[in-house]
Amino acid sequence: MERAGQDDGASAQNGRKHETTPKTGKPRTALVLYGSETGNAQDVAEEVGRMAERLRFDTTVLDMDSVQLRDMLKPTVVVFALSTTGQGDVPQNARKFWKTLLSGALKAGVMRRIRFSSFGIGDSSYARYNIAHRMLCGRLQQLGAQLFCERGEGNEQHPEGHSAGFREWIVALREMLIESFPCPEGTELLVDDEFLEPKWKLALSGQEDMSQSNGLSEHPPGMNGAINGSSAHAQKMAEMVGDVPSHDLNPIKDAHTARLVANDRVTTHDHFQDVRLLDFRFADDISYGPGAVAVIYPKNFPSDVQGFIELMSWQAVADKPLDLVPTSSQSTTNPSPLRHITLPHPLTLRWLLENALDIMSIPRRSFFANLIHFTDSSNADAEYQKERLVELANPELIDELWDYTTRPKRTILEVMTDFTAIWIPWQYCLTTLPLMKGRQFSIASGGQLRHPLDGSQETRVQLLVAIADPPSPIIKYRRRYGVCTRYIATLQAGQDLRIGIQPGYLDARPSDLDVPILMIAPGTGVAPMRSLIWQRVLWAHELGLRAPGKALEGDVLFFGSRNAEADFFFVDEWEELQKSEGLTVLTAFSRDKEKPRQYVQDVLRKNAEMVRRIVVREKGKIYLCGSSGNMPKAVREALVDVLSEVDGVHLGIGDKELKDGQDGRTAAEAYLERMERAGRWKQETW
Template sequence: MKRAGQNEGAATRNEGNGGQHARQAKESIPRTALILYGSETGNAQDVAEEIGRMTERLRFETTVLDLDSIQLRDVVQPTVVIFALSTTGQGEMPQNARKFWKTLLSGALKPGILRKLHFSSFGLGDSSYAHYNVAHRMLHGRLVQLGADSFCERGEGNEQHPEGHSAGFREWIVKLKQRLAEVFPLADGLEPLPDDLFVEPKWKLVLSDKETNGVAGPSIADSLGEVPSSDLLPLKNSHKAHIERNDRITAKDHFQDVRLLDLRVEEDVPYGPGAVAVIHPKNFPEDIESFIKLMNWEEIADKPLDLVTTISPSGKIHSPLIPSPLRHLDLTSVSLTLRWLLENVLDIMSIPRRTFFAELAHFAGESNEDEAYQKERLLELANPELIDELWDYTTRPKRTILEVMMDFTTIKIPWEYALSVLPIMRGRQFSIASGGALKQDEQGRTRIQLLIAIVDPPSPIIKWRRRYGVCTRYITSLQEHQHINIGIQQGYLDVQPTELQVPVIMIGPGTGLAPMRSMIHERVQWAGQQGVAGRSKALDGDVLFFGCRAENADHFFHDEWERLGTNEGLSVFTAFSRDKNKARQYVQDQIRAQGSDVCDALLNHDGKVYVCGSSGNMPKGVRQAILDAIVEHSGGLSAENAEAYLGRMEKGGRYKQETW
């Protein structure tokens, strides 16, 4: 394995007068790259980390951070800054980019203040939203407005593409690499680090000096259970939640298991409609043990370890500019071992990305025919020009990292580099389904209810092993009275009590019903607190469109809707797509069937629309159905004018979408 130390051959930035971007190298100034991301689900962070691996090979001293970890003055110091930013909610910044964006919008910033900033950017968005990639475009525009130099055209990825955002990213990063080489050329005699050269990661695992007698602690392998441990994951900025119930609410013979996870938190945790709970999954003991055996880690699996940085003389430091891969955890009371990391941190059950195979290739040998073949195969899967090959091997069969290592039996990942080669498990967001009076129980505790569809997809190729959603499989293992640490994020629907004065049209098929239920109960409580002029009941004029498969299979909260209809005036229309006793319908069909009321609520009463659920065809179909209803029942509004009216609703915050 060819190696390069982290600081090997650090080249210098070019400065000079040969045109806007022609700069001569000065050895006194290091070449530095700052890669900044704003990410809600982790995709933009993945993009940022891949950009960082590329800039390191171009001999830039590289740091990858989230946007809110830096000050504005930090962005003018590096040679180059590259942004990776997702758009969330109604064209908004992700949670970990909002502070930076607020600073950037300050009226006190003078034009030209960022003239020393040389940057490029990549945006991740979903074209099923009206505000496609708008956060990225706003960031790019504001940076240029403040004098920053965009040395490479911005790139964008669309989650609606068959390959997701990866398709746009793959094309853009090739252009970025070319522009970096042109604009910031290496000093004479230096070349980029070749792809087959292993670059020492910034962090690695070492045996802990706490093990002074050389005797390993008792092996956990001797007492493996069937489900993950109930030990709390030491997440920073989290809440300890008690599991009151974890009930399946779909029929036993229904193909999908949907859970109502009922949690309690002792302290007061405020949240509103659209808020999400973040749950971090754990891996299962049988998978952990299989991976340990595949890697030949049996002797080291239960020995205490330390995480150290490779670029500081003292090793054990945690500088904010050398971000630890475990910075989201409080490890003060944790005995760090490989087994603990495999259960709580390392995502061995995810579908691997292209960069994973590129990393594995560094550990591949060529001393015999098997090793040579497996290395060649890894390089094929790592080749960005052979994306169909990667898709056929990983995405199509839903092949996990564990299963990949079962195929590549000659590859053994050095345990020291486990945190840099294997992806980190990230928390999954689930919309909160409780609201209003449901947010507190009789003991005064905060109630958080989640409506969760358990992911159990079939594989068209791998039949011998079931497919699972990493987090939802973990959720099925949670027992009553167990505790877990969760995060709470406020979401992007931004529903306010002032909205009581206008009717709302809520569309939430499947588990998209969760934020709608939260909003309905919130509006009932607000109406009780402040009253609603001109209404005899709290929810008069409010309409819920729900879609499910069958009356007796997945008609969530049916009794609750009947009660709210009778007592509070809520109108509920349900579309059944697979009920043998009813005509096949989708929420779009119900919207058209109730088109007169929908049109009246929007045109004559300034009503609002909320759409939640699966992204893709559903939001587009719903929007078209609402357009059709306006055209048919408005009394003369043309399709063009109806489109313009709906566009104004979207820009004015009267049409909001939250899909996943």
């Protein structure tokens, strides 16, 4: 791992020395830790980090799993940003940290030296709203950590999303940092529009190229006097390789090499959506259970990479060997932004744009805030573009940002075609452009399908992936794509990839065979349900937990799609499992010409007595997987309707749990909430 801070000198660029607290003379340091599933909490952490830098704290921003508990005892302050995922779970990159924090070996008071604050991101439509964040705060205080600023929370159900709560909290955090940890005498805070030198930057190989004291070029990037001429290789790259990402392995650490055996379309060719079943083989013996996810890191297409290079005038440097270098020594250790990748030799801008920088993603507010530092007011057009950037970076104008970026699904590449007076210095592309994050896909194989049927000991992983190709009502001249699924559609049999495997949140166990399960899975949500079904079959056979031919007796799968002929995934398997193992499959097709339109929630209501028997009398479990849009709310409403017919006494709901009247719906809602707390309701939506 590349790390900065290996010498004791001060910054050669800005002459900054470590800021110290007035009382102790020790460096004023801030450690900002995040647990993030989709990037929202990471974005919050990075903004907190920039704010702390402007208050002259020597700041480090890391995911929670990258630190040891003892690392939190060193900084002046520790700030957490944590999302609640699933039904009260911590994100994947905070699980190890949280497990360590829960250790019974930790005694009360062990963290009394820690001064901390935190911000949580959650969704109030879930019963356990922001619970991961609240448990983190509670555990830290139980161990003696001191809360120097009240925790904040953001609600994704708010009209402005979590940004509304974050705006209020970060103002309070800033005031408390200034009040509790003032700057040394003679040191001024940095104003918001002053450029912050990043911890790492790119330089020509063998050169540190740090002549600019403020880090900003006076000329468009790529026109620097140290770089002359243009690269014929750069200009012809797209034509030479074709507009398909390279088959070279993306050297992701903490991942496994897999061979793609098949990439088959499983929807009919006249169907509106292209859904693929990908079949991978791993030489390693990898253990995974129902709900586990495969993490695929996409690549950008050569034509998009070349287009961005030309927009930024980076042609002359695009294929030059580069080094990733620290900009200064730091009192805290700041890891490389590319620490998750084994960097190639030579490292080039073109390689980074294809493999590591997400130029086709929808930009966040922080991206526009960074661009402001690369603007000038040399003419009226440049001045207008700078004013527009200020609007898009303003947290008070969240609707403006949404209308410009999220609603039309406008990519960073398209944004830069609008802001033609702005050039990003290539030296700072790693901190200005977002890094390519791996995309998670639920594993569809499990049980006996975890190994190939030919008897080999390879590990088999199958994924059911819908290729995202949504239309845009605003930008009609360019098709919209999902960054990763567009890449997946190009993968060919025989190709090798580096793929991560992570545990999911379904938490299925052999003991679950004691009760039946009710699985609700519209569309590609059936992928983790297939894994769960085959795993239950294997447990039943190997452990003798159910009689032969009855491994799935009492289990019910509610599957929904548009058409029985076009997108009824794994229909042959369901028919066989109904005959051989007693599985019950109930379907809902919303666009089938020969059947009335219905959805899974409609089928739940039609089979109310079965649902009540499984959920109430037999104490079964519910699994819900699929789209995170309106479907989960509609399914929950249907279950409330079904359970409201059961008397509260039979549900085990006492008067104290009823609210606003003791009617059946209130009792049903209380019962579902109790199921969630007990782990009998598992929801995996995306």
